[in-house]
Amino acid sequence: MFRNYLKIAVRNLWKHKLFSLINVFGLASGLTVCLLAIAHIRGAFTYDTFHPNRDRTYRILTDVVSRTNDTHPYATSPMPLAEVLKRDYPFVAAATRAVRTYGDVSGNGRVLSLLTFAVDPDFFQLFSYPLAEGRPATEPGTAVLTRQTAERFFGTANPIGKTLQQGDNGPMLITGVLAESPAPSHLRFDILISLATSAQAKLPGVFYDWREYHNGYTYVLLKPGTRPEQLEHVLPSLARRVTRGLAFAHEKGYSFRTQALTSLSPSRQDLMFTTYEPQIGGLLAELGIGLITLLMAGFNYINLTLARSLGRAREVGIRKVAGALRWQVQAQFMAESVVVALLALGLAVVMLELVRPMAFVQQWMLGSMTWDAPLWAMCFGFSIVAGLLAGLVPARILSGFEPAQVLRSQTGLRVLRGLSLRKSLIVAQFAISLVAMITLLTLMRQMNYMATADYGFRRANVLTLPLADLPADRLAPQIEQLAGVESVGATSALFGSHGDTRMARRQRNAPDSTPAFTFAVGRQFLQTLHLNLIAGTDPFSSAADSSGHRIVINEEAVRKLRLGSPSEAIGQTIWFDGAELQVAGVVADFRFTSFAWAIMPLVLRQQPGQFRYLNIAVAEGATDNVRAEVARIWKGLKPYDPFAGMWYDNHLRERHTHTDDTDFMGLLVGLAFSIACLGLLGMVTYSTQTRTKEVGIRKVMGAEVGQIVWLLSKGFVWLLLLAAAIALPLGFLAGYAILFHFAYHVSIGLETLGACFGVLLLLGSITISFQTYRAALADPVKSIQTD
Incomplete structure (x- = not known):
């Protein structure tokens, strides 16, 4: 019996190649994401298993x-x-x-x-x-x-x-x-x-x-x-x-x-x-994304199976008249879904190999995960279960038709005020895809904002150079002599990163401590990065004063340490990093670390032993020459080490533009829209096939191609608009859920929602018009003769 079910299932899938291809690709896309999540979840339970005690x-x-x-x-x-x-x-x-x-x-x-x-x-x-x-x-x-x-x-x-x-x-x-x-x-x-x-x-x-x-x-x-x-x-x-x-x-x-x-x-x-260690919330989120993708593919399977319900209903009626029981009819449909799931698993394995080299997949989802027999058994079992669940709804619905009724006509399936189940699934698919797109675009805009925003210090035409083991006072004087170099300032770390923190107190044993970021900086550092000194003097202007006893702090440090106004803070002392330090200057607040945090207290000290970078301010128009000359000086001192100089602008872009993460998220959004568009294509194809004679008669009566296209398309366009009405507010909330974690962030306005809505209409329109335009151009004589 099972052999017959399998044989009929394969024949059915081969007969309807387009629908089968859409179902296999959709399920494979969902399975790819789910299998990655399963591998990561299983790997989370293997942490630290090699310790004997x-x-x-x-x-x-x-x-x-x-x-x-x-x-x-x-x-x-x-x-x-x-x-x-x-x-x-x-x-x-x-x-x-x-x-x-x-x-x-x-x-x-x-x-x-x-x-x-x-x-x-x-x-x-x-x-x-x-x-x-x-x-x-x-x-x-x-x-x-x-x-x-x-x-x-x-x-x-x-x-x-x-x-x-x-x-x-x-x-x-x-x-x-x-x-x-x-x-x-x-x-x-x-x-x-x-x-x-x-x-x-x-x-x-x-x-x-x-x-x-x-x-x-x-x-x-x-x-x-x-x-x-x-x-x-x-x-x-x-x-x-x-x-x-x-x-x-x-x-x-x-x-x-x-x-x-x-x-x-x-x-x-x-x-x-x-x-x-992996967080359970993150693992569940990964699995949820995979299940949503798989659910969309399941929607396609249900959608396309029910779209062919007229032909399948007559098949069911004939089977039942011939003596088949309902469970036998259900088994036939379930066998088809299992075959589709197994084909999708094979395609998912190929897709896994294609996405495996992606940095995000390697670092966060696969890592050192071993794809052993138990893991593959889990994936195989999951695929079978997914296929059975995808085929359960159409199997239950189609096997329940009464022979006398379905051999005469076909009744529609309704869920809400005439909105068919098939149409509601299309709306759900595009709504999910649009929410994902809005979320991705919001994240990309936030990353671009962090990479290009005004941090409050000079970032244009500033060359950053790692010192390796070279002393700053050996390299800086040679660079300062170059034409086009305005100033050179040494530092322990570059702004825009997380930085280093220590506890600062008004007095050594005072309980009112506050964390403060600290950077070791050298002579000319303030003028190199155009930091605004609003009170006091620059203690780093003299290379002789390298004790680090006199410091520069920002306005936020003045407030947190309750030093009064910036001018009143000058000359006062604080206890920081095991030493009593005197405030010599106060700079205006600027963003020196991640945008996830509000501006924190900052302490700048002159500590030559901690210098790791040179910041080189270059005049406009001299960037290429200065970089070449600095590279020449570097090669003269370190002939076997590569020159690693980078412009501050590029450093901030690389720091905050996580292309690996956004590429993977873009892949997920692309898969979601692909599944939705393929499902829509299948529905449009079936709809135009069932209205072939109608199209022929309308063309004979004088209808133009544009009128025919709109007649066939308008119902699906309304579905896209309904999906947008549902997804736009949900996407707005999802985007702000991400932006909530940043102290400084972009806003979600018409530029985000409008762009995503435009992409939705564009993809949907291309998908719809591809088939409807072909149908509208068909020869009306042949259309009317079609059985």
Whole structure:
């Protein structure tokens, strides 16, 4: 019986090639997105599975209670916690801390921006990140690095025994090279640095202050046989004990709780300062996008199957008269849908191979995911289920026709006031596609705004040059002598990035601290970037004053530190980064970091040891000559290193124009519109075929081609307008849901909604007119003779 069902299904699909092609392509598009999401979701449950003691390992979370009694969960915890747990509780076998460190890493004549963590010796006992060679970094002043990082610094040479430098923390001796992890991990790093006692002493506010709960992560390994409830039970009393008598600036207090390493990924709670485990919300969003795409393809299948309901209804009637039961008729239709699903799965595999090289797919969805037999079995099963669900509705409807009724005529399927089910599905398809397009265009406009907006500092004709290991005072004087160079200013980082933050206070032990961004800057920096000094003087104008004691802050820092007016702030001191600094100048507020944040306090210091870039202001018309001359000077000093100079404009564009992400989103929108247009094409094709004689008679009676086209098209045009009426307000809300996360953002107006509406009408009109114009040009004699 099943063989007969399969044979008839294949014949039916071959007979109606256009409809079959539309169904297969639509389902394949939806399956492609769904399979990517399934692979990512399955991969989320494999995080950290290679650690042998993962069932006894826990991360300590901090629940911070604000002044308004709101609770904010943090993935981080105070740095003294690990030592107290290991010292005071005998059921704790080991405890370790992982602290994110910042600053470029230099070594072997190269300076790289890397992801670095400082860890305790117990870290290598709790976690089993494999070593390719060497030993763990357990002694003070040592580090281990990944194979990729070792190659970036030292090429094919053996890195063990060589040193690296990060900031002023002293040289780090490389003791080992990490191998590729057998599974993904919630911690990502390029270098692991030993958390030495000497390094801790430099930052007492971080390592010994129980009020600092957001600087690092604490992990605990319980002894064998210890129930996790024992640790959970002691944490509330421990939190009360360590916070007793502490004065918090913005919080009432906090409490601790555990998070098992086995349940860490996917993350089921939105944590502050979280690590790199996938979030359940993001995974569900990915799956939702795939299901919506698949649902649209399912709409096509239902639509086109029901569009041919007249012929299929007579088929059903004949089958039933011949003695077929309803479940047998349903099985026939379900067999057809399964065949379509299997063909779509094959096409989806091809489409997966086409999108696999995309950076977004590699980084966020596939990564190191292994396409093994269980994963393929899941995809195969999902495809079969999708096919059965797509065929369920038409199978139920068509198998329910009464033989006597369908052999005489065909009744329409109605859902709302004469709006047929087929038409409502077309409206839904185009509405979903239009909402997706509005969302994508809003995101692209926001990215373009961040890339081209006025940041408040000079970005035109400014050449940025990474220094590598060259001292700024060696390179800058040579560049300043070039014709067309207006000024040269050194800095530790480029504006427009996230920057580096430290805590600033009015006094050393004052509770009213505020985070402040900090940049090390050199002589002529303010005039190079045209920063507006509204009070005080420029302390960086003299190269001799390099102590960093005199600083420049912005207006927001004056407000947050309550220093009065900008002129009143001059001469006052603040406690910042472990030192007491004097305010020498105040610059007007400008946007120096991500547009996701409002303007934050800013501290500019003269610290030559942290200079990593030169900003070179170039006169108009001299850009090409200056860049060539700077490249010549660079090659003379660093003949084996490539010249990496970049214009500030280009840096900001690359920083904020995420083309990989928008390309993938554009692919999804393109698939959605393709599915919708193909479904509409199928419906128009069927509609014109059923009205062939009508068209012929109208042409014989003198109707013009334009009148015929409008007659055949107007019903579908109204469907497009209805889809737009539904989608435009929904797309407006979806766009603002994205813009809500940015402190500075574009608006959604007629330029966005109108452009998307125009694309909808254009694609829809082309799809409709393609078939209706052909029908209108047909020979009326042949049309009237058509059976």
